[in-house]
Amino acid sequence: MAVIRLTKEFSFEAAHALDGYDGPCREIHGHSYRLFVTVKGTPCADESNPKFGMVMDFGELKRIVNEQILSRLDHAFVMRRTAESTRVAEQIGCRFGRIVLVDYQPTCENMLADFAARIEANLPSHVKLHALRLHETATSFAEWMAEDNR
Secondary structure: OEEEEEEEEEEEEEEEEEOOOOHHHHHOEEEEEEEEEEEEEOEEOOOOOOOOOOOHHHHHHHHHHHHHHHHHHHOOEEEEHHHHHHHHHHHHHHOOOOOOEEEEEEEEHEEEHHHHHHHOOOOOOOOOEEEEEEOOOOOOOEEEEHHHOO
């Protein structure tokens, strides 16, 4: 049976600040992110299975990405967890409820590594995460490839 790759595109809005960075991205700013998730596997060969002919139901992939990534980050302010960012989050948290503290610098690159771990942990066992691409702007993106991370 042939191995097939499926890709689904997602989008979300989020703000971040890069703590300690020496350029303008140290300031709070936002992006219209575009995330491409590619999985691979063989289509279901069981004719009695409602997923016959599918590697994975696109709806199931959408559910996983929505639960693991979009529900956390869409319209959120993402900061690296430090003593200072924790104080900031406490101060503005009474006004803004979607503040996400992460244990890494929230760059496009580090976000992809986090996304890969979250998605992989929730995929059906017969489906493998193949690649992720995260566009921060229309002309700037980072990629995560499974073959580079095994």
